[in-house]
Amino acid sequence: MRRYRADSAGLMQRLHREYGDVTRFRVGPYVMHQVTDPALIKDVLHDNIGTYRRGRVFHGFELFFGIGTMTTDGEQWRTLRTAGQPFYRTGFLNESVPVIAGTVTELLTRWDGLAARGEPVDIVPEMMRLAMGVVSRVLYGHDLTHRADELIPAGRFALSAIFPGSPELILPGWVPGPHRRRLRCAQAAFDNAMDEVITAHEHGRTPPDRMAGTLHAVTDPETGRSFNRQQVLDELKTHFIAGNETTGCGLAWTLYEIARHPDVHSRLCAELDDVLCGRTPAMADLAKLPYLRQVVNESLRLHPPVPMTPREPVHDIELGGYRIPAGSTIFMSQHTVHHDPAHWPDPDVFDPGRFDPDRPGPGRYTYFPFSGGPRRCIGAPLAEIEIQIAVAMITQRYRLSPLPHHPVETDSMISLRPRHGVVMAVEAR
Ligand code: HEM
Known part of the structure; x- marks a missing residue:
């Protein structure tokens, strides 16, 4: 259990190397399987979806996400x-591009001060704050970044607490102690933030076509009644939590890799200067920036922000010649597949050329x-646009350099996060 929580991605890679494409292992009370053959992954995620449900791992997600798109199955999920x-x-994302660019501009204004003073910055919380600004402004029409100082640590805690084997999942709910208190504080941080969004909607302070408004009009397939406040709150939380940590990690890893590879940085700057001539990118520009897309794709390959995707078979099944019992967990492992030398030569090397359209x-x-x-x-279409716009605008304006003595290590739990952050020097270009 301790080994799994300390480095689950490394452990999964070793299992794949030593035992192949379908492996079984135990983490405390969980019986788990890793699946790394792309054909079998397609079988689970695409071809036979009726055979699988969210299952036990996602019960842990309910502690923070509540009952929403992430945690439900069947008619509830479809609705x-x-x-x-x-x-x-x-169409909606097209209209949202100025909001995304505006949120990045605020970050640039703050960083101008850092660059002038020669102060380094940990880009991980910065990217989480940026993602938070984008999700709350675009989806809710209500900015939540004034709560970033409590929501960023709450997000970090939540994704560790719902990872299999955490004390929050193992200890019964009535056991008092620091874990329980931290759990309640983190839950309250999300609930209070979403309550603020709903209240703003109720007082007419958000555009009516944003998420709180449309969710109030949804009919619950089980009761036949409109969604109640708790259902709206849970679904708002779902998009908020799912969209922050993932996109924040994706952005931070991408900027880190660009900073570590001067050749990539130069080529990207040349493309951005040619196409944009210093102006803010619009949606139509993204199609003219193929190298930017290659860089982002390669970063999401090397550091997939969600390292594995779980499912649970509803009855005993056979997969790749192995019997998988009902109620056990199957992980489709993005991280292991993205690092498999059978598919990716020199898999640990950052090489945007792998995604060359030719x-x-x-x-x-x-x-x-x-x-x-x-x-x-x-949220993939929003995440892709957001990362491309933010990386373009930040790279146009600054050269980032990792501080030589700051360790950058991977912490793989529900998300793949730089364990100690990524501290960089910020220099105007
Ligand atoms: C780089 C950024 C992101 C990555 C890598 C990522 C990755 C993923 C993955 C792997 C899943 C699980 C899918 C499955 O169970 O098969 C997922 C689900 C989900 N994501 Fe993202 N995500 C990102 C950004 C976002 C954003 C920006 C939002 C919304 C603002 C979002 C909202 C969701 C939701 C609601 C689900 C549940 C979908 C469902 O079960 O139908 N994600 N994401």
Whole structure:
């Protein structure tokens, strides 16, 4: 258990190397399997979805996400997924680009001061704050960044607490102690923030077509009644938590890799200067920035912000010639597949050339940072646009350099986060 929580991604890679594409292991009371064959991953995520449910791992998610798109199955999930979909369509996202760019501009203004004073910055909390500003402004029409100082640590705590084997999951709810208190504080941070969003909506202080408004109009398939306040709050939390940590990690890793690779930095700057001539990118520009896309794709390959995607078979099944019992957990492992030398030569090397549009692209489930099938990440279109715009604007303005004595290590739990942050020097270009 301790080994798994300390370095689950490393342990999963070793299991794959030593035992192959389907492996069984135990973490405390959990019977788990890792699946790394792209054909079998497709089978689970896409071809036979009726055979699998969210299952035990996602029960832990309910502590923070509540009952929403992330944690439900069947008709409940379908209703919520349908309600969320309009916020990730091209038209809505197109209109949201100025909001995203405006949020990045605020960050640049703050960093101008740091650059002038020669102060380094930990880009991890900075990117979490940026992602928080984007999700709350775009989806809710209500900025929550004034709560960043309590929400960022709450997000970090939440994703550790819901990871299999955490004390929060193992200890019964009535056991008092620091874990229980921290759990309640983190839950309250999210609940209070979403309560603020709903109250702002009720007082007409948010545009009526944003998420709180549309969710109030959804009919619960089980009761036939409109969603109540708690249901709206849970679904708002779901998009908020799912969209912050993941996008924040994706952004931080991308900036780190650009900073470590001067050749990549130069080529990216040349593309940005050619196409944008110093102006803020618009949606139409993104199609003209193929190298930017390659860099982001390669970063999501090397450091997939969600390192594995769990499912649970509803009955005993056979997968790849192995019997998998009902109620056990199957992890489709993005991190292991993205580092498998059978699919990716020199897998630990950061090489955006792998995604050169003139080269054959990766197989569908050899590269799947957003998962796949009907439950593929609903927020992927927003995340992709947000990361590209933020990376473009930050790279246009600054050269970032990692501080030589600051260790950058991977902490792999529900998300793949730099364990000690990523501290960088910020210099105007
Ligand atoms: C780089 C950023 C992101 C990555 C790598 C990522 C990855 C993922 C993955 C792997 C899943 C699990 C899918 C499955 O169970 O098969 C997921 C689900 C989800 N993500 Fe994301 N995500 C990102 C950003 C976002 C954003 C920006 C939002 C919303 C603001 C979001 C909202 C969700 C939701 C609501 C689900 C549950 C979908 C469902 O079960 O139908 N994600 N994401």
